Amino acid sequence: MAMVVKDNNGQGFLEKIYIPEIIRGLLVTSRHFFKNLFNIKQVPTIYYPEERTEVKWGLSPRWRGRHRLTRKDDGMPRCTACMLCATACPSHCIYIEPTESADPAVEKYPAVFMIDELRCVFCGLCVEACPCDAIRMDSGIYSLTEYSRANFLYEKDVLMATERGYKD
Amino acid sequence: MSARNQEIEVKNLTINGQALQAEDGTVILEAARSIGIFIPHYCYHPKLSIAGCCRMCLVEIQGQPKLQPACRTPVEEGMIVSTDSSKAIRAQRAQLEFLLLNHPIDCPICDQAGECGLQDFYMMEFGQHKSRFAKEEKIKRPKAVAIGPHIVFDAERCILCTRCIRFCIEIAKQPEIGTKNRGNHSQITTFPGQQLDNPYSINTVDICPVGALTSKDFRFKIRPWFLYSTPSVCPGCANGCNIFICINKKHYVNLQRAQIYRLKPKENPEVNDCWLCDEGRLSYKLVNENRVLQPHIRQDGQLVLVSWERAINEIKNRVQKILTEYGPQRIGALASSKATNEANYLFKKFAHEVLETPNLDFLKGLTGYGDDFLIREDKTPNTRGAIDLEIGPGAGGIGAAEMLSPANPLKGLWIMGAEPTESYDNEQVNEALASLELLIIQTSNFTASCQWAHIILPSATFAEVDGTFINYKGRVQRVFKAMQPRPESLANEVILGRVARAMGYDWQEHTPAEIMRQIAAEIPRYHGLDYEKIGDKGIQT
């Protein structure tokens, strides 16, 4: 794709001298101001703790919430501890300690799987990287609140206990 | 060059349009490598005999109707080779598909992923992600079988290159594995009633081009792409094999600290070719485990943690007390064949100048199994260095054996980096140490003698310092600082310098490189040596 250099000094004399454009801008903002001043009800703001988007509209399936680890039918983690997510993660917040599995066909699984949600930037690269669909961000949990920093280290059991947060 | 030309004939040939010369007898693969053309190969290994069984290296040679394996076709005069003709590429592709027929391609689980020859090609070069062979049709074979104390074998991932078999026969000289069955059902196996347990067994993991053989010790600990390597010398025995120390690159804050994950052999034809024994390979553990992390002082029979200032102050007072009350004849100093030359040299100086004692010697450490290949009986890396530096009793002084016998006349003893019970009788040593008024041990790990110590100073290991070791043949080789010492531990030479300064001596702080220059100036055998000359290959003296 060729790069398009856009001249943003404006086209034509009127745009170039700037003042008519400023006035136009001021008109736009003041129109909104007066419209909303006399009819605040039409503002689309959601009163968060009382109203919730997921209730009002439902969450988008593309939306990235807190991570969860998926499970196999036997309840073991799908994760094979391949560390691709930890490799892809730009904030180095995934910590995995793999261990030998009793089943040679499974071979290895994570003994420790920790995500530091405080360091996470919710980019979703870990989900992209996972070859096993083991890590997902479809828990629907967006409000991460804890009383201490240490609590933000989410461990395997918590991540695995989380279910898919919403229906398609 | 011209002198050699008369003995060995030189052939002229062309590879991919590039003209080159190669000595008679060179195989095409090596000739191509010398001009930077890489020919994919699995069974060929420069240090092993040629098998020619993987067929990955097929190249087109003008005038020959069939493709030829580059790993076993010697160069000939006027040969015109092409490694990238469509025919050759097609053959490589097809061959790769054959190799992958029954391959599980479970790289996420496989410990080789990241340094796997197969993965490089099916994935990176040719993009053969999809198999035309249905998953169900692939032959199932045993996975994750422990075939030796250090080795785990996965028959599904094996591509039957037989490198491991040839290694056991030719290098380790203990044929323990072979192939069984035929055709599609061929499989590597140990001979009945045997294990892959020769002293060099983990080398098979290095040479296995795929993830069929993996090291029990390293398996799953970390991914190779998180590691970076520093050249060094194996501390396991007097042979001084060249190694790479592999340390994790990214540390997850508070969760993962920098530590050694494995040692790998570094190629050096003068010392170890490209091999390493199992014992030496696992010797890195002493860097990770059981470390002394802070100075200790014995108070009322208990060792308590103290600061460096406090420890050095204590040393100063108590050493001076012994020196004034009993005189320097009653104090002893023991260096170690495990310490670097730089540390030993400074220790010698320390004993002479600060302790003013003639009672100086070094401890030899463990001895054990040795063979005529790499492993030496002397299990310490620097005995030769300690001998060359003339670390021994001065006029009227006593040696290590006498110092560690119950009848010794000593009141104080300073041991650096060694464990006396390794080389002398346990009970005698215990008795000797128990009777001391002051025992100072400078060590990286807790050892048996620490129970008698009055002061323990944490020192850095070979992986955390710059320095030199001298192997049994007199080859001076560098150890490079691969990681920072554990927070409170210091390099031996730094500790000695600090104590000397605290005791009022005008010692400068010298870098290991400067100390090496002092050694070179003092010891005739090492005249003119410095770190630059030694380089990372070492120098024979």
Add this chain to the structure above:
Amino acid sequence: MILDALIILIKLALVLGMIMNLAGLLTWAERKQSALMQDRIGPNRANIFGFTFYGLLHPIADGIKLITKEDFIPARANKAIHSLAPAVAMFPALVTYAVIPFGDILRVGGREINLQVADLSVGIIFIFSIASLAIYGVMLGGWSSHNNYSLLGGLRAAAQMISYEIAMGLSIVGLLMIYGTVELDDLVRQQGYLIGGWLPQWGIVVQPAAFFLFLCAAIAENKRTPFDLPEGESEIIGYFLEYSGMRFGMFFLAEFADIVVASALLTTLFFGGWQIPFLMADGFHLPGGFSLALPHLLVVVLQVAAFGLKVVFFCWFLLLVRWTLPRFRYDQLMRLGWKYLFPLTLANIFITGLIVLALA
């Protein structure tokens, strides 16, 4: 005598109260207005027994918060100057107001009370000299914090304020030439005259170009978007980086007090101050010959109210500008100041001079 002092004290209290309250209110207005302009709701949570008063309690909550917060002084800062700087920043805004007339002369009981705290003969020159002191608060705050970023912020602010002060000062020279006075009450009184019997002789009418130039320079002096490079609170951070608690609050308040002052100045210089068109001392006199007599007290009250309304309008307008325009780049800012505003103000003076000469 005592009565005189009392009257002055009352005027002082009135003016101070007006600025400070308006500044406080503006912190609320800024948030509420920007919310409305951006289709949001704005502050609406602070409440007393469930009454939110349109978010009006937020400034109070903020005040309590700022006052009770830790007052932090960086370890290697210059303590005395660091503590003093916010006050220095606040001071010019409050003092400038002294010379601005907010009403005509009020006659009660035979006494003539000038509705202006101090009737200085140098009026407008006083304003400019005080306003240029405002640089000190900013500069000292930035320098004394012992922080690279605040120092740079202080430098940016100083360079910007000095540059725009020139344009601001020169832009009203034309005005002074026309009215022939620097006394502000005189200036306002003259704006009550009608040109051709129907057009009030307001500053904006006789000096429209100067109005735009002055407006522009005044916003820049205020360090508000689109000229908010000294602070750029969302990313570059400015001279008050190391301030916390109420000291930060004072910088913040000074900014809003500056808005009030700028609005008052705009009103006084260009929009007739307390004048209401066609309202003379004794009542309305419309051009058509229609007139309506009003009692003196009512006229004065009307005029003061008109002044207040105009100031409030300009406050609103300045906020509108702040929430509409994006920020300049620093080179653009300097170019605008030196290459456009400065020559334009000179040209304005020149042309005004020619016209004044021609008419004379």
